[in-house]
Structure formats: structure tokens, C-alpha cells
Amino acid sequence: MLIFRQLFDAPSSTYTYLLGDALSGDALLIDPVFEQVRRDAALLHELRLSLRWTLETHVHADHVTGAWLLRQRTGSRIALSCRSGAHGADRLLEHGDRIAFGGRHLKVRATPGHTNGCLTYVLDDQSMAFTGDCLLIRGCGRTDFQQGDAGTMYRSVHEQIFSLPGRCLLYPAHDYRGLTVTSVDEERNWNPRIGGDSSADDFAGYMKNLGLPHPKQIDVAVPANLNCGRPAEGLVGAGDPTWAPLTFTFGGIWEIQPHVLEEAGARVQVIDVRQPDEFDGSLGHIGGAKLIPLDQLAARSGEIDKARPVVAVCRSGARSAQAVVLLQRAGFGEVANLAGGMLRWRAEGCPVEGGAA
Known part of the structure; x- marks a missing residue:
């Protein structure tokens, strides 16, 4: 049986996904957030799961990953794209790779366009996929910084995500309206940016005129995430209470x-x-x-x-x-x-x- 949980970090509107294999107890986390490591570790403990991998969909600009801190706490390993430019990972992933957790696995699909190192993770039975910032619910990631390119993203979405079965549920890295899940069929039909009859030129024109502000945390988040979330010396933050083992x-x-x-x-x-x-x-x-x-x-x-x-x-x-x-x-x-x-x-x-x- 698959164990699945969708977790949320309100300050960055980031979704973290826990997937576990109930039979073996092996689990992985997709896009963990540094400030939520204590929460995630508690959930793993209560569900009696052992964290084997933390996976990044890309190098984030809006929060610092919890991958390094989880590795320190649980012994988990870190994986992200070989095109991410990040250092300190245990495995650099390429298109077509598999990440196993117990008897289940995720298949890696390269979906650049938001960044060069964007990945989408597809569950073995293609019932769900984790699209990062490449495809959001009725939206998509920006293409105006961090190697962003609208033409590349258009091809990634149409070739790697829209080619999945229509029933496949899609889980993004963020949502800013409280939405939690969508599907391939929904986004193919109703995504106003990249679905329906939108052409590559239509999409490029849309993205060129978004006019979004610069991400507030980019100057902190990107350097830290290029080091898998390992903070600078002395900046680990508040630790666990020391007055008793709690x-x-x-x-x-x-x-x-x-x-x-x-x-x-x-x-x-x-x-x-x-x-x-x-x-x-x-x-x-x-x-x-x-x-x-x-x-x-x-x-x-x-x-x-x-x-x-x-x-x-x-x-x-x-x-x-x-x-x-x-x-x-x-x-x-x-x-x-x-x-x-x-x-x-x-x-x-x-x-x-x-x-x-």
C-alpha cells in the first residue's frame, strides 16, 4: 500500500510530498522545507517510516530546502538534477532514472524551462506526478530568471507531462490560492497559459508580459539550495530543547x-x-x-x-x-x-x- 501525504509551508506556499511503501517502511520526501524539518521528522516517526531519499524538483528561489538537515537527522540521501549546478548531493539524476522506495519507485522526467534542472517525478503506475514549478494548477512557473525559457517549458509540458495518461493526478510545488491537485486532462484542457489551443508563440507572449516582482528570498535561497540546503556556519537555527530529551x-x-x-x-x-x-x-x-x-x-x-x-x-x-x-x-x-x-x-x-x- 502506498502512503501519501501532502504537506504545506505557508510562508513560501510550498508543498512537500511524503511517499512511503507500507510494506517495507521506506519513504521519500519531495521538496522539503528547512523550517519544516521538525514537522516532517515527526510525521515519519508517527507513521513508522524510514526516510531513504529527499528529492528536489529544482533549485528553489523562494525557500531553503530541508534536504541537508534531514540527512543530518535521519541519514537520508539527497537527489536532484544533474543540470541543477548544486553540490553535495548523493545522487545526480538524469532523464529516465528511477528512485526506489521499498517496492515502489518514481521515474524521473526532465522538464526544464523554469530552470535548467527542473524535474518531474512520476509514480510507477503513472497515477500521480510531481511537477515542481514546471506546471502549476492552471498556471506554470516563471521563465524570466534562473535559466528560464518559455519555449523550453512549452516543450517540457507538452512532451513530458501532457503525454501522461489523462487521469494522472498532478501535484505542483506551490499553490497560492489553496488548490491542492489537478490532472493531466484538466490542465491540457483548461490551463490558460499552456493548455487548450495555446501555441508556443502564444505561451511565450503570455510569459513575457507577466510582470511579476523578483522573489523575496532568492538571494538567500538559491545559494543555500546550490549547497543542498546546508546553512552557513553558525546559521543552523534553533535546535531541539536541551533541558530534557523530548x-x-x-x-x-x-x-x-x-x-x-x-x-x-x-x-x-x-x-x-x-x-x-x-x-x-x-x-x-x-x-x-x-x-x-x-x-x-x-x-x-x-x-x-x-x-x-x-x-x-x-x-x-x-x-x-x-x-x-x-x-x-x-x-x-x-x-x-x-x-x-x-x-x-x-x-x-x-x-x-x-x-x-
Whole structure:
């Protein structure tokens, strides 16, 4: 079974695509974004997938790729076009190459025109293709910088994308209107730039008169992406929390495991957000925990020391996850959720005060 997820980075309007083979657990990411690496790694962990490859559709001008950082974190390999001019990749791809992940694979089609190194990745059964900036939903990538050429793009789209089966779903690298997917038939018929009866000359005239502003991040993104997203020394950005070994969830919450919290002891503050009858009920509570019910937390956050890490606790970890969000909004920087709550705390034999035997 194919595992497929479409992920979005709002600041750059970039789509990242996760494809995994459920049988083997092998996966790949297309067009990862540097600032979203923590999110992507969390999703891979929760789906129990091993990242084998990160693939670039081209050298991006609007964001920095997460390929290098993912390689550091997961041991994945980096692949992009041999015509990209990039350094540091593990594999430089040519037209016709295959990238395997478990029992599935993507076929590489060279689709230059936006840049010389643009690639489209086609799933083995031709049910979906990932077109990068070559073909967008009712649009296409620009051709006015980075080796762009309207005639080349016209040929790429018609020869390499429109030649796919009409039912083939097309997934672009960007969309600025909230659209998520299209198909070969749709774009052949309805793309106002390059579909219908548009000729190469019609398309060139359209592209010549777009009048778009220069990409805001181009001076930062292109040099970094020519190095596969490896940042300059000292510019890696904020790392993971250091006060305890934490796990970041795809839901966006830092979690601490029961045994880690037990070992942390008095170094952290435990805030129990259950109701008083639960705090003194059958599950008991963690020694030293301070009871502040969730519906009182925003008003009483001043009772909590911002200079010390905070762990929020509830019965199952659901209410305390919301408590983490509320505390972060209140300015707490070092805050985590107890994974599994008191149910898991007791199940793992951690000490409690009160509660049933």
C-alpha cells in the first residue's frame, strides 16, 4: 500500500510530498522545507517510516530546502538534477532514472524551462506526478530568471507531462490560492497559459508580459539550495530543547516520556491540569505536582515560575497538550506534555501519591 501525504509551508506556499511503501517502511520526501524539518521528522516517526531519499524538483528561489538537515537527522540521501549546478548531493539524476522506495519507485522526467534542472517525478503506475514549478494548477512557473525559457517549458509540458495518461493526478510545488491537485486532462484542457489551443508563440507572449516582482528570498535561497540546503556556519537555527530529551509530535507539541520526567525530578515543575476530584482520585498524582485545572490555567499562569521547565499532566495527555499551547501563549519557553498522561505514568510503574492500589 502506498502512503501519501501532502504537506504545506505557508510562508513560501510550498508543498512537500511524503511517499512511503507500507510494506517495507521506506519513504521519500519531495521538496522539503528547512523550517519544516521538525514537522516532517515527526510525521515519519508517527507513521513508522524510514526516510531513504529527499528529492528536489529544482533549485528553489523562494525557500531553503530541508534536504541537508534531514540527512543530518535521519541519514537520508539527497537527489536532484544533474543540470541543477548544486553540490553535495548523493545522487545526480538524469532523464529516465528511477528512485526506489521499498517496492515502489518514481521515474524521473526532465522538464526544464523554469530552470535548467527542473524535474518531474512520476509514480510507477503513472497515477500521480510531481511537477515542481514546471506546471502549476492552471498556471506554470516563471521563465524570466534562473535559466528560464518559455519555449523550453512549452516543450517540457507538452512532451513530458501532457503525454501522461489523462487521469494522472498532478501535484505542483506551490499553490497560492489553496488548490491542492489537478490532472493531466484538466490542465491540457483548461490551463490558460499552456493548455487548450495555446501555441508556443502564444505561451511565450503570455510569459513575457507577466510582470511579476523578483522573489523575496532568492538571494538567500538559491545559494543555500546550490549547497543542498546546508546553512552557513553558525546559521543552523534553533535546535531541539536541551533541558530534557523530548519528542516533537506531528501535532506540534513537545512531549516528555514518563521515565525521562521521573529522572528529571525537582529540576522541572509539574502542573496537573485535571479537576480536583481527579487529582485526588483513583489514578493519584505525581509527587510535588501543582494542581491548576485547565479552565483556570490562563488566569493562574502567574503562579508558575517561567525560569524553570514546565511539564503539563492530565489523565491521558489530551487536556495537557492544550495546556502546553496555553502556556506557550503566556510566554513559557520550556514546556512539554507528559506523553500518555497519568494512565501511562501508572502503567510504567512510576511513583504516585494517593490513588487506588
